[in-house]
Amino acid sequence: MKNKYLQVDPIKLRTYIDDIGYKESLILKELREETSNLGDLAIMQIGAAQGVLIEMLCSVGNFKNCIEIGVFTGYSSICIAEGMSNDGKLYALDTSIEYTEIAKKYWKKANLDKKIELIINDANSTLDKFLDDGLTDTFDFVFIDADKKNYLDYYEKSLKLLRTGGLILIDNTIWKGKVIDKDDNTSSTKSIRSLNEFVASDDRVKHSLIAIYDGMTLCMKKSKK
Numbered sequence: 454m455k456n457k458y459l460q461v462d463p464i465k466l467r468t469y470i471d472d473i474g475y476k477e478s479l480i481l482k483e484l485r486e487e488t489s490n491l492g493d494l495a496i497m498q499i500g501a502a503q504g505v506l507i508e509m510l511c512s513v514g515n516f517k518n519c520i521e522i523g524v525f526t527g528y529s530s531i532c533i534a535e536g537m538s539n540d541g542k543l544y545a546l547d548t549s550i551e552y553t554e555i556a557k558k559y560w561k562k563a564n565l566d567k568k569i570e571l572i573i574n575d576a577n578s579t580l581d582k583f584l585d586d587g588l589t590d591t592f593d594f595v596f597i598d599a600d601k602k603n604y605l606d607y608y609e610k611s612l613k614l615l616r617t618g619g620l621i622l623i624d625n626t627i628w629k630g631k632v633i634d635k636d637d638n639t640s641s642t643k644s645i646r647s648l649n650e651f652v653a654s655d656d657r658v659k660h661s662l663i664a665i666y667d668g669m670t671l672c673m674k675k676s677k678k
């Protein structure tokens with residue numbers, strides 16, 4: 454029987470994708486370079502192929518009302534805002550003034566600063582405020598890429614805020630393969646593993662776990678029956 458599974462060294466595959474798998478804009482390249490000055494923390498930034506995919510999703514959906522949970526130095530927010538409709542608005546949630554100062558500089562350079570509202574606060578509190586303000590069922594897109602221990606809360610609150618047909622995209626759902634290592638029971642691995650299991654059994658969404666970089670799960674909110 455033919456084997457249709459990938460038989461490739463993941464590092465060679467990543468190099469190949471980085472060679473020909475996407476085109477990164479000059480501004481995003483510059484941002485990636487500046488972020489690399491933060492040392493090991495730079496690993497938090499999404500991959501360039503993810504960025505292009507996110508931009509295309511937001512563009513195809515002509516999204517107007519979006520949330521990003523976890524801004525860091527602003528790479529994914531640029532991709533979301535670039536793809537969104539011209540009159541769209543992205544609420545960018547983070548707790549760090551230091552990292553988001555870099556983000557603000559690049560949003561301006563990319564001429565996207567007017568489309569993005571930065572909210573510096575714990576993301577759970579901001580999402581609770583959106584719910585209290587009656588914004589249930591109003592958002593088109595939520596990108597979840599912050600502290601892993603709160604992923605399930607972010608998912609639940611995002612699903613309430615999302616309109617039918619809207620998308621939630623969750624980063625790091627493969628977690629360097631740790632989710633399938635039964636001996637890895639660190640709190641972040643357990644959080645992501647339980648979120649993955651929760652999503653898999655959640656009838657309110659259609660979902661697909663995409664094996665890109667560290668894994669991203671795309672969920673679409675289904676209509677209520």
Ligand SMILES: C[S@@+](CC[C@H](N)C(=O)[O-])C[C@H]1O[C@@H](n2cnc3c(N)ncnc32)[C@H](O)[C@@H]1O
Nearest residue numbers: 497498499523525528529547548575576599600
């Ligand atoms: C993985 S990074 C985000 C990377 C970003 N999406 C990008 O493309 O570069 C995670 C971010 O989540 C933020 N964060 C951590 N805990 C948070 C919380 N409770 N509320 C809001 N943001 C939080 C961190 O400050 C950090 O900037």
